[in-house]
Every structure is written in structure tokens, then in C-alpha cells.
Amino acid sequence: MTAVDTPSPPATTARPPAHVPRYRQPDVTAMLPRWLRAAVLALLLALVLVPVGYIALASFMPDVDVANGQVVPDEITVTNYVDMWTTVDLGGGLANSLLVSGAVAVVSALLAVVTAYCLVRVAFRGRLAILRALVALQSVPGTLLLLPIFVLFSSARTYLDITIVGTRFGLIVTYLTFALPFSTWVMVTYLRGLPRELEEAAMIDGCTTIGVLRRIVIPLSWPGIIVAAVFAFLLGWNDVLFASVMTRPETQTAAVVLQVFGQTQEGGALPLYGQLMASALVCALPVVVLYLVFQRYLVGGLTAGGVK
Structure with missing residues (x-):
């Protein structure tokens, strides 16, 4: 008797799993218009940086100019940083x-x-x-x-x-x-x-x-x-x-x-x-x-x- 060769079934290639989209948390700021987001960020930065900037400027100003409410210094001095350690x-x-x-x-x-x-x-x-x-x-x-x-x-x-x-x-x-x-x-x-x-x-x-x-x-x-x-x-x-x-x-x-x-x-x-x-x-x-x-x-x- 002669053996009958039975053809082997074709190899099936495994398909890669379908891409499952990951859940992303929605960006709340994306719902606002770009100009409104820029305005809000500018307002928040101004609320923080304006007082700090004035303190930094006043630290280099003479006491008379600060007492008069001057914002832009006429002259810049570092004597305040020197005298404060002894005061x-x-x-x-x-x-x-x-x-x-x-x-x-x-x-x-x-x-x-x-x-x-x-x-x-x-x-x-x-x-x-x-x-x-x-x-x-x-x-x-x-x-x-x-x-x-x-x-x-x-x-x-x-x-x-x-x-x-x-x-x-x-x-x-x-x-x-x-x-x-x-x-x-x-x-x-x-x-x-x-x-x-x-x-x-x-x-x-x-x-x-x-x-x-x-x-x-x-x-x-x-x-x-x-x-x-x-x-x-x-x-x-x-x-x-x-x-x-x-x-x-x-x-x-x-x-x-x-x-x-x-x-x-x-x-x-x-x-x-x-x-x-x-x-x-x-x-x-x-x-x-x-x-x-x-x-x-x-x-x-x-x-x-x-x-x-």
C-alpha cells in the first residue's frame, strides 16, 4: 500500500489585534477660544508678576522715591541690600x-x-x-x-x-x-x-x-x-x-x-x-x-x- 500524502492545511497568519483607542481625559481649556485662554493667562500672570516686579524695582530705589509712590526709579542703588543686614x-x-x-x-x-x-x-x-x-x-x-x-x-x-x-x-x-x-x-x-x-x-x-x-x-x-x-x-x-x-x-x-x-x-x-x-x-x-x-x-x- 502506498501512503497517500494529505496536504497540510495552510498556515494561518495571526492578525494583529485591532487598535483599541485609549481613553483620553478631555482638555477643559480646549473648550475656550484661544484668545480667551490667552487673556486669562495674561491676567493671571499680571496678578502675580506686577506686585513682585514692583517690589523688585522698589528694592533698588531710594526711600524717598518709594514713599512718594514712584514706580519707575530715577536712579538705581544697591545700598538697600547692603544696609538691611545692619538695620x-x-x-x-x-x-x-x-x-x-x-x-x-x-x-x-x-x-x-x-x-x-x-x-x-x-x-x-x-x-x-x-x-x-x-x-x-x-x-x-x-x-x-x-x-x-x-x-x-x-x-x-x-x-x-x-x-x-x-x-x-x-x-x-x-x-x-x-x-x-x-x-x-x-x-x-x-x-x-x-x-x-x-x-x-x-x-x-x-x-x-x-x-x-x-x-x-x-x-x-x-x-x-x-x-x-x-x-x-x-x-x-x-x-x-x-x-x-x-x-x-x-x-x-x-x-x-x-x-x-x-x-x-x-x-x-x-x-x-x-x-x-x-x-x-x-x-x-x-x-x-x-x-x-x-x-x-x-x-x-x-x-x-x-x-x-
Whole structure:
């Protein structure tokens, strides 16, 4: 018998899957006419840049020209930037602000990472209540806590013989009271978006929980950590209320120094407006540099966790 060769069926080529269009979030600004968008952007830029531009111009003008309401300077002088360091203790205020705000930013970010990791990865009773409390604490005005915090720190002098009011340590603890809840919630939102499989793989390779936190979680959480640190830094840098109550002249921050400088110029024969404008620009410069350096981390950290 002869074998009959049966023809093999023709190979079918797999067709590529049809292109499925991805959903794109509609651009709200595209619904506006182009000229209207340009007008709105120009108005917003003017509201921000015009006051800042006038402050910059006034810082290079003599005090007489600023007091007369002159906008364009007749002469440009840099004496305001030289004399302001001797008129007020601006250098000491900047040093105190950098020390206090930097310590608050570092401590708040580190504690927020550890706390958020426990809240996200560890299941225990009361975890949901803690998360809700973090959100609820954001609605408490700081002015309501000024007197209780001052009384509590003053009592430490009487009962524990520890001086807290008037020290930088007391100011750091005060700012941590408000910075920790927000920083922890930012890190909770960010850590929820990290894949758990990376941590499980590290534990299979022999890493402990601390090793996973140090080698996996923290390196992948830099955008969230920087967001938490920057907002904690701004809380300490811009505060005037608590810094004016919890400090003495040697530990006053830059914001308090500017406030005192502005109050002393009221009712004088010729207020030092030029030096006041120059001091305001110098105090705002660290915040501007901070935003420019960490701008891309801030955008990535704020939007993390919003899409699953």
C-alpha cells in the first residue's frame, strides 16, 4: 500500500489585534477660544508678576522715591541690600528659619514614610480610624491650638524643669504637630500606588522589613518624600503666628524679623521702604530656589496615586 500524502492545511497568519483607542481625559481649556485662554493667562500672570516686579524695582530705589509712590526709579542703588543686614537681624532670622524649617522637613518626611508604610502594608485594628483622623486634623485651624500648645510647653518648665518656649526645639515640635498629618497622608497616597510584588520579591531574597523599607520603598518613594518635605519646609518658613509666640529675639525666624521690621517703620519720619522690599525678596529667594530645584518631583509626587 502506498501512503497517500494529505496536504497540510495552510498556515494561518495571526492578525494583529485591532487598535483599541485609549481613553483620553478631555482638555477643559480646549473648550475656550484661544484668545480667551490667552487673556486669562495674561491676567493671571499680571496678578502675580506686577506686585513682585514692583517690589523688585522698589528694592533698588531710594526711600524717598518709594514713599512718594514712584514706580519707575530715577536712579538705581544697591545700598538697600547692603544696609538691611545692619538695620535688622536678618542674617540671624534666615539662619533660624533654615535650621528650623530644614529640621521639620527632614524629620517629618522620615516619620511620614515609616508611618505610612505601616498604615498601608500592615493590617491592624484601628488603621481606618487613624487614616480618617489624618484627614480630620487638616480641618483644625492652627489658631485654636496656639494657646493649648503654649500652656503645655510652659508647664514643662514647671513640672519637668525643661525649657521649651523660646527655643528652636520647641518651634520644631510645634511645626511637626501640623506637618506630620499632611506628610503622612501624602505618603499613604503614594505608597498605595507601589506594587507589592517588589517587596515580596525582596523578602524572598532574604530582606527583612527594615531592609525592604530602606532598599525598596524609600528609593521608589522619592517624589512623595520630596513633596512631604517641601510642604513641611514651607510650613515652618512662612509661619508668623507660632514663631512670634514661641520664640525670643535670639531664636526669631525670618518671617518674624520681617514683621517686626515692618511694624517699626509705621509712623516714622521716613520709613525704610527700600530696605523692607529688599529684605522681603531675600527671604523669598530660598523658597523660589526650592521650587525650581524640585519642580519635577513635586509634579510627580502630587499626581501619584490618583490613577490606578
